[in-house]
Amino acid sequence: MDMISTEEIASRIDYTNLKANINLADVERLCKEAIENHFAAVCIPPVFISDAVKWLEGSPVKVATVVGFPMGYGATSAKVEGIKNAADKEADEVDVVMNIAAVKNGRWAFARNDIEAMATTAHLNNKIIKVIIEIGLLTPEEIEKVCEICVDADVDYVKTSTGFLGRGASVEDIEQLRALLPPSIKIKASGGIKSRAAAEALIRAGADRIGASAALDLIA
Numbered sequence: 091m092d093m094i095s096t097e098e099i100a101s102r103i104d105y106t107n108l109k110a111n112i113n114l115a116d117v118e119r120l121c122k123e124a125i126e127n128h129f130a131a132v133c134i135p136p137v138f139i140s141d142a143v144k145w146l147e148g149s150p151v152k153v154a155t156v157v158g159f160p161m162g163y164g165a166t167s168a169k170v171e172g173i174k175n176a177a178d179k180e181a182d183e184v185d186v187v188m189n190i191a192a193v194k195n196g197r198w199a200f201a202r203n204d205i206e207a208m209a210t211t212a213h214l215n216n217k218i219i220k221v222i223i224e225i226g227l228l229t230p231e232e233i234e235k236v237c238e239i240c241v242d243a244d245v246d247y248v249k250t251s252t253g254f255l256g257r258g259a260s261v262e263d264i265e266q267l268r269a270l271l272p273p274s275i276k277i278k279a280s281g282g283i284k285s286r287a288a289a290e291a292l293i294r295a296g297a298d299r300i301g302a303s304a305a306l307d308l309i310a
Contacts, residue, residue, distance in 0.1 A: 094290045096309045097128065102293060104154055104185075104278070105305040106133040108253070114141060121145035127309060130299060131183060136172065139179040154183035154220075157208070160254040162187030162222070166204045170211045177215035184212055185220045185249060185278075185301075193232055202239045209243040220247035220278050220299075225263050226256035237270040244274075247299065251281035258282030261295045268296035286310060 105124045107116055117138045122145070124132045131152035134142055142153045157172035158164050169186060176184050186208050192201040205221055212219035221243075223236050240248050248267055250259040258281020267277050279292040280301030289300050289308040302308055 094293055099286065099289055099293065099300070100128045100309050101130055102298060102300050103127075103129040103289075103305045103308060104131045104133045104280075104299055104301045105129045106253075106280070106301050106303050108133065108135060108156060108159065112138070114138070117141055118145055121151070123306065124151045125149045127306070129305060133185060133301060136176060136179075136181075139176060139181045143180045152182040152218075153180070154185055154218075155181045156185045156187070158187040158189075159185070159222075160187060160252040161191075162189050162224070163191045166207050169204070169208055173208060173211045173217070173219075174215065177212075177217055181217065183218040183220065184208075185222055186212075187222045187224070187252060188236065190224050190227060190255075193228065193236060198235065198239075201236070202242075205239050205245070206243045209245050212246075213244075218246045220249045221245045222249040222252055222280075224252060224255055225250045225259070225267075226281075230266075233266065234270060237267065240275060241272060247276045247278045249278040249280055249299075249301070253281035253301070253303075259292060259297075261291050264292055264295035264297050283308065 131154045133154040136155045158169045189204045259279035276298035278299040279297040283302045284304045
């Protein structure tokens with residue numbers, strides 16, 4: 091089996107720091123290292139979007155932020171406003187958490203409206219949307235239904251996990267999502283990805299993006 095090149099891995103990485111105690115120096119370092127290593131994006135809290143946009147100006151590295159993070163059970167209207175705020179501050183991509191509680195309680199109409207409203211808002215603002223489904227908390231049947239909703243909503247990515255709840259991404263998760271989703275919808279693996287071997291395995295399984303705080307270890 092051929093090794094995946096460092097450049098290929100780097101081009102798929104969302105270099106991430108979503109800790110509550112992240113500071114401005116952390117964001118600046120994240121942006122600097124993302125440029126140096128040719129990562130796809132940085133993923134940071136909404137309060138730092140404008141700073142990241144400034145530090146990444148002129149580079150191909152995208153600015154991603156989160157909405158409804160990490161629980162996903164905030165009001166849909168608040169999530170929509172969060173996406174609008176990210177767009178106004180010139181973020182390129184939004185990683186949004188679906189309403190996991192609604193899904194776990196079989197409130198499918200609510201869950202569908204939540205995802206569709208966020209996808210519509212993101213696309214009206216010409217932003218990439220990645221829907222976090224927290225796959226480790228879902229049954230196979232719930233995963234299938236959520237994927238159906240994401241297909242109908244025409245989201246850009248389905249993302250496995252927040253990295254804050256349950257477990258992170260597995261190869262089996264990516265394979266399952268790839269089997270359920272059309273090629274037009276990409277997959278982002280995240281949560282607990284700490285080594286190059288893990289990143290390579292996830293990419294081989296079908297992951298288009300890798301969300302990682304340990305991004306430098308993935309290209310070591």
